[in-house]
Amino acid sequence: MDLCPQQPALFTFGVIADVQYADLDDGFNFTRTRKRYYRSSLQLLKNALKSWSESAVKPDFILQLGDLIDGFNKLHGASQRALDTVLREFGSCPAKVHHVWGNHEFYNFSRSELMRSPLDSSLYADWGPRGVPGEDDIYAYQFSPFPGFTFVVLDAYDVSLLGRQQSNKQYNNAMNLIRLYNKNEDLNCPPGLQCHSRFTMFNGGFSQEQLDWLDSVLSVADEKQERVTIVSHLPVHPGCTDSVCLAWNHDDLLAMIRSHSCVVCYMAGHTHDGGYCLDKDTGVHHLTVDGVIETHPDSDAYGTVSVYPDRMVLRGNGKIMDRVFLFS
Numbered sequence: 001m002d003l004c005p006q007q008p009a010l011f012t013f014g015v016i017a018d019v020q021y022a023d024l025d026d027g028f029n030f031t032r033t034r035k036r037y038y039r040s041s042l043q044l045l046k047n048a049l050k051s052w053s054e055s056a057v058k059p060d061f062i063l064q065l066g067d068l069i070d071g072f073n074k075l076h077g078a079s080q081r082a083l084d085t086v087l088r089e090f091g092s093c094p095a096k097v098h099h100v101w102g103n104h105e106f107y108n109f110s111r112s113e114l115m116r117s118p119l120d121s122s123l124y125a126d127w128g129p130r131g132v133p134g135e136d137d138i139y140a141y142q143f144s145p146f147p148g149f150t151f152v153v154l155d156a157y158d159v160s161l162l163g164r165q166q167s168n169k170q171y172n173n174a175m176n177l178i179r180l181y182n183k184n185e186d187l188n189c190p191p192g193l194q195c196h197s198r199f200t201m202f203n204g205g206f207s208q209e210q211l212d213w214l215d216s217v218l219s220v221a222d223e224k225q226e227r228v229t230i231v232s233h234l235p236v237h238p239g240c241t242d243s244v245c246l247a248w249n250h251d252d253l254l255a256m257i258r259s260h261s262c263v264v265c266y267m268a269g270h271t272h273d274g275g276y277c278l279d280k281d282t283g284v285h286h287l288t289v290d291g292v293i294e295t296h297p298d299s300d301a302y303g304t305v306s307v308y309p310d311r312m313v314l315r316g317n318g319k320i321m322d323r324v325f326l327f328s
């Protein structure tokens with residue numbers, strides 16, 4: 001397939017997900033079916049950053065799709081050290097980095113700590129809900145890297161048991177919701193029914209306030225006939241992920257996308273396996289980016305996306321496949 005049109009890209013960006021760095025020996029996922037390379041993940045991050053820094057066409061920005069350091073750091077009192085280690089690497093890259101927050105961010109830091117940390121990249125925002133009273137702690141924003149194109153960073157742990165104080169309204173909403181479907185004592189253990197399996201503590205959802213804000217962003221983009229890419233840690237389309245990894249109210253997000261014409265792509269991490277589907281109803285491309293943490297040290301897991309007027313072209317490295325996302 002001819003991936004690239006014979007013209008320079010309008011702009012280019014990098015994607016990387018689930019680095020989950022920790023200064024620990026290799027381990028396994030919970031079910032012990034897949035190896036996790038805690039130390040090598042730093043080298044794979046370095047490979048990505050070196051490649052982006054040295055490429056002839058440098059990416060305008062990087063999307064870091066969440067779970068930058070592993071939750072095990074917290075157990076070893078190493079959260080800040082591990083974060084400093086990975087951020088030092090990002091420091092060598094001239095491109096702006098947009099950080100998405102995943103469950104492992106919240107294993108290491110509270111929401112208010114994250115809001116005051118370098119992982120809060122909303123300083124690059126054109127617009128977010130955070131100026132709005134009562135919505136100050138939603139980590140969502142939009143930015144426009146090129147005329148006619150908008151990117152939206154969404155907070156998939158806005159309604160969550162992670163990172164929020166028990167007195168918080170969204171913690172209570174999360175507890176009520178998860179208890180409806182998950183009867184296990186250990187709320188990290190997924191319910192048996194596949195249609196409810198996402199209701200675990202390592203997932204979360206989007207609040208109504210955040211959805212209302214997204215609705216207004218997408219309405220403006222519809223009017224201006226812009227192309228919108230949404231990024232978050234949790235996937236929302238069942239066609240591109242294991243059902244256990246979906247956002248709790250993924251259906252609300254899909255309905256929101258369906259009610260607007262501007263969205264072209266939704267990108268997430270979390271599943272580590274990677275996945276893709278084209279939603280036939282909307283023409284929206286749903287991509288789940290392979291996680292660095294479960295990528296063999298001899299391979300790689302990052303991608304570079306070149307954006308053209310009619311498509312985005314993903315060039316994958318290592319585990320990540322090349323793909324073309326045509327705009328419908």
Ligand SMILES: Nc1ncnc2c1ncn2[C@@H]1O[C@H](COP(=O)(O)OP(=O)(O)O)[C@@H](O)[C@H]1O
Pocket residue numbers: 029030031067103104186188189190202270
């Ligand atoms: N099936 C399960 N039953 C109970 N706890 C689980 C299960 N799967 C994951 N967990 C726990 O949930 C947390 C997040 O799981 P983890 O696999 O580390 O998430 P991620 O895929 O984001 O790396 C960990 O504390 C893990 O032990």
